[in-house]
Amino acid sequence: MPFLELREVVKSxxxxxxxxxxxxxxxxxxxxxxxGGSGCGKTTTxxxxxxxxTPTAGxxxxxxxxxxxxxxxxxxxxxxxxxxxxxxxxxxxxxxxxGLKISGRKRSEIERRVDExxxxxxxxxxAARYPHQLSGGQQQRVxxxxxxxxxxxxxxxxxxxxxxxxxxxxxxxDDIRDIQRKLGITTIYVTHDQEEALSISDRVAVMKDGLxxxxxxPFEIYNRPATPYVAAFIGTLNIIPxxxxxxxxxxxxxxxxxxxxxxxxxxxxxEELSLSIRPEAFTLGGANFLxxxxxxxKLLGSIVRLVVSVGGRAVSADGFNDPSRRIxxxxxxxxxxxxxxxxxxxxxxEAPLVAQVVEAEGVDEA
Amino acid sequence: MKKRSGLSWLxxxxxLVYFFLPLLATFLFSLHGKKGVLSFAAYERVFxxxxxxxxxxxxxxxxxxxxxxGLALIVPTAIWIQLKVPKAKPLIxxxxxxxxxxxxxxxxxxxxxxxxxxxxxxxxSPALLVAGYVIIAFPYIYRSVDAGLRxxxxxxxSEAAQSLGAGWPSLLxxxxxxxxRTALLSAVFLTFAIVIGELTLAVLLxxxxxxxxxxxxxxxxxxxxxALAILSFAMTWGSIGLIQxxxxxSPGQRSxxxxxx
Numbered sequence: 369m370p371f372l373e374l375r376e377v378v379k380s381x382x383x384x385x386x387x388x389x390x391x392x393x394x395x396x397x398x399x400x401x402x403x404g405g406s407g408c409g410k411t412t413t414x415x416x417x418x419x420x421x422t423p424t425a426g427x428x429x430x431x432x433x434x435x436x437x438x439x440x441x442x443x444x445x446x447x448x449x450x451x452x453x454x455x456x457x458x459x460x461x462x463x464x465x466x467g468l469k470i471s472g473r474k475r476s477e478i479e480r481r482v483d484e485x486x487x488x489x490x491x492x493x494x495a496a497r498y499p500h501q502l503s504g505g506q507q508q509r510v511x512x513x514x515x516x517x518x519x520x521x522x523x524x525x526x527x528x529x530x531x532x533x534x535x536x537x538x539x540x541x542d543d544i545r546d547i548q549r550k551l552g553i554t555t556i557y558v559t560h561d562q563e564e565a566l567s568i569s570d571r572v573a574v575m576k577d578g579l580x581x582x583x584x585x586p587f588e589i590y591n592r593p594a595t596p597y598v599a600a601f602i603g604t605l606n607i608i609p610x611x612x613x614x615x616x617x618x619x620x621x622x623x624x625x626x627x628x629x630x631x632x633x634x635x636x637x638x639e640e641l642s643l644s645i646r647p648e649a650f651t652l653g654g655a656n657f658l659x660x661x662x663x664x665x666k667l668l669g670s671i672v673r674l675v676v677s678v679g680g681r682a683v684s685a686d687g688f689n690d691p692s693r694r695i696x697x698x699x700x701x702x703x704x705x706x707x708x709x710x711x712x713x714x715x716x717x718e719a720p721l722v723a724q725v726v727e728a729e730g731v732d733e734a
Numbered sequence: 735m736k737k738r739s740g741l742s743w744l745x746x747x748x749x750l751v752y753f754f755l756p757l758l759a760t761f762l763f764s765l766h767g768k769k770g771v772l773s774f775a776a777y778e779r780v781f782x783x784x785x786x787x788x789x790x791x792x793x794x795x796x797x798x799x800x801x802x803x804g805l806a807l808i809v810p811t812a813i814w815i816q817l818k819v820p821k822a823k824p825l826i827x828x829x830x831x832x833x834x835x836x837x838x839x840x841x842x843x844x845x846x847x848x849x850x851x852x853x854x855x856x857x858x859s860p861a862l863l864v865a866g867y868v869i870i871a872f873p874y875i876y877r878s879v880d881a882g883l884r885x886x887x888x889x890x891x892s893e894a895a896q897s898l899g900a901g902w903p904s905l906l907x908x909x910x911x912x913x914x915r916t917a918l919l920s921a922v923f924l925t926f927a928i929v930i931g932e933l934t935l936a937v938l939l940x941x942x943x944x945x946x947x948x949x950x951x952x953x954x955x956x957x958x959x960x961a962l963a964i965l966s967f968a969m970t971w972g973s974i975g976l977i978q979x980x981x982x983x984s985p986g987q988r989s990x991x992x993x994x995x
Contacts, residue, residue: 420893440896447897453890457912466908467898511894518898 369432371396371554372417372522377426379412379578386412388578389426394522394556399548401557401565404575405601410558411526413575417556418524419443430521446515446553450527452507454499460510461486461495467518485513488547505536512544522554529564541568562602566590574598596714599644606683608643609716612636620713623679628656630708635715644712647673650685652696654705658683662696676704757967764960776957780965785947790930793944796860797929800867801922804875807868809918812879813910816888830873838934841866846938857939866935867928874924882917883910919980923973931966 370393379387387409394400402410415421417428419440427436435443454463464485468478486492489509499507508528515523525544529537545568548555559565565572566586573583574597582594593599600607610620615633619626620641635641660678667673672695674685685704687693696702767776780786815822833841845866849856856862888910895905911918936943952959 418893418897420896439901440893441899441901443897444899445897447894449890449894451887451890453887453894455891455894455909455913456886457909457915466895466900470899470904514894514898524897 370394371398371431372556373429374413374417375427375429377413377416377428378424379409379416379421380424386578387416387423390579392573392580392583394554396554397552399545399555399557399568399570401559401569401572402575403559403562403565403572403601404581405560408575409578410560410575414524414526414556414558417522418445418447444518444521446518446520446523448508448511448515448523448525448528450530452499452504452511452531454507454511454514456499459496459498460491460502463499463510464514464517466514471518481517485517488516488550489513489543503536504532505540508532508540509543512547516547516551516553520553522556523548525555525557527558527560530559530561537564544568566602574601576601596644599712604647604684604686606643606645606647608645608678608681608683610641610643610713612639612641615639618708622658623681625658625679627658627706627711628708629711629713630656633713640716642714642716644714645683645706645710647684647686649710650683650687650704650706652685652687652705653703656708657703657705659701659703662698662700662702665695665698674702676702678704757964760960761964764957764964767957767961776961777965780958780961789942789944789947792942793930793932793936796864796867796941796943797926799860799864800871800929801925803864804868804871804925805918805921808872808875809879809911809914810906812876812883813888813906816880816883817892826876830876833870833873838866838870838932839938841869842935842938845935860941863935863939863941866939867925867932870932870935871925871928874928875921878917878921878924879914882914885917886910886913915980916977919977923977926973927970930969 372392372394374390374392376389376391377387378385378389386407390409390413402413404410412421416423419435419438423436427434429435430443430445455466458466461482464482465478468481473481482495483492486495489512491506491509491513494502494506494510499510502510508531512528528544529540532540541564544557557565557568566589569586571583572586572589574581574589576597582589582598584592589598590602593602599605608622610622610627612633612635613619613621613626615635615637618629618631618633620629620633620643621627622643629643633641658676658678660676660683662674663677663682664675665672666675667689668686670689671686672689674687674696676683676685683704764776765772765774767773767779811826815826845862846857848854849862891909891913892905895909900908930944931948932943933945933949936945937949948959948962951962
């Protein structure tokens with residue numbers, strides 16, 4: 369039996385339906401992320417699990433019990449907020465002790481538990497400080513400790529890192545994951561940052577328009593996106609218009625250049641198609657290739673991104689920043705090789721949103 | 735740049751002179767209670783008048799009740815509106831302007847007409863006076879509390895407290911009120927200042943309050959009203975100093991006097 373279960377959950381604000389019949393099972397001890405752009409319903413879903421919003425329809429079950437109408441203070445769920453929400457009038461120690469005091473634990477037990485938590489977040493020496501005397505990262509660690517201290521049934525995190533600097537974000541992300549593993553606590557994490565979701569989660573639920581578009585392990589989501597939206601939202605994706613040449617043989621043309629998709633295509637010859645190819649799927653040279661001139665060379669740290677103009681269209685290709693290899697210069701003609709199985713072929717109208725996203729990028733780079 | 739800062743200093747000095755000169759003159763005048771010498775004779779006479787202590791005591795008592803009733807009524811309302819019905823905010827804003835728009839004399843006659851006959855024969859009860867004072871103090875209390883609430887992310891804190899198991903009483907007494915301390919103090923002192931000096935309601939409802947006493951003294955005597963004016967200034971400034979001292983004493987709080995005017 370799943371530990372946390374959402375059954376056909378709907379949430380409307382007035383006439384606006386934000387969550388549209390979402391169903392989900394979360395196993396005990398699992399780390400699940402809701403990933404999606406703004407307005408996709410991820411935060412609303414989390415807030416319904418927390419009890420701050422009541423579902424318009426459907427039900428939410430925790431450990432087999434229906435909590436849909438239970439007040440948030442009776443759900444025993446730990447929550448971490450984007451803006452920390454520490455109590456400004458209390459020291460770090462008293463913030464962490466708050467939930468324990470409310471539940472009427474013994475004083476000695478509270479002290480012991482708070483010390484344990486301070487050690488877990490490595491903030492023992494800050495126990496007597498007030499929130500405004502701490503950095504953002506420290507405040508969020510205290511907020512995490514405060515949420516975990518009450519031994520909640522599950523931990524809910526609402527974009528906990530988005531107010532922090534990039535470096536602290538990565539560090540705290542790893543800390544959250546370590547603590548979660550150590551305690552084995554069921555965790556639901558809301559974020560709009562795909563790298564965060566992919567690196568931290570057991571499973572990622574990509575959300576769009578109030579529904580889960582795809583749910584799966586991070587590798588699955590990245591390597592086998594189920595829908596064009598997921599493909600475009602996760603990582604960078606080239607969308608290249610093409611024309612079917614010989615559908616039975618899987619050959620298509622991109623601006624006059626013929627390339628093989630390696631499999632039978634369900635299309636008529638001459639039909640307009642759309643190819644989706646990840647930048648890292650390209651290599652320089654190879655038998656199955658697109659030719660073009662280098663428009664831009666971008667260094668992204670460990671990755672070098674070439675923007676190549678193929679038939680007047682900007683195509684991004686990524687390679688490792690390997691000092692032993694020569695990087696093509698701007699204006700040079702290169703062949704971008706790609707394995708046939710790395711090409712996803714779809715009809716253009718199946719990916720309106722995808723085309724929009726990447727076209728915008730294409731214009732910028734061309 | 736230098737010229738500008740010189741000008742602003744000049745402006746400040748002029749402002750201070752404009753403000754302090756009458757105060758200084760009043761103070762000096764109040765020291766002339768005994769002919770020919772500077773003395774505190776006027777102050778001695780003020781304190782010696784049994785009416786002074788009696789009326790002041792009465793107004794103080796009314797102020798305490800007004801503060802208690804006002805806070806009990808307005809603080810939960812302001813919190814509730816901020817959290818649950820933010821749409822009602824404009825309505826409350828308009829209501830908070832009413833005591834400025836409706837003159838106290840209208841308020842007093844309204845109260846007398848409405849509550850002088852059964853089933854609401856309250857006109858001889860000090861409760862009616864307190865009720866009137868609550869109305870007059872409402873904008874000041876509401877604005878202080880509202881500013882305090884807005885400064886503290888009420889929604890975030892209340893959700894955090896709820897997720898940690900806190901119900902409404904815990905939320906109110908452990909989280910919201912401690913963080914509202916400065917705002918509440920300024921509401922309390924403003925209410926005191928208003929009630930202590932209030933004239934119209936006290937006169938029309940016929941209560942021996944401090945306001946009517948001051949008016950009476952001002953009509954009949956020369957030096958004592960000056961002494962009373964200086965005394966009330968001293969009390970007001972003492973109160974403000976007290977707010978500052980107390981709010982500085984709480985290290986967890988950013989010192990912010992609720993913007994009330």
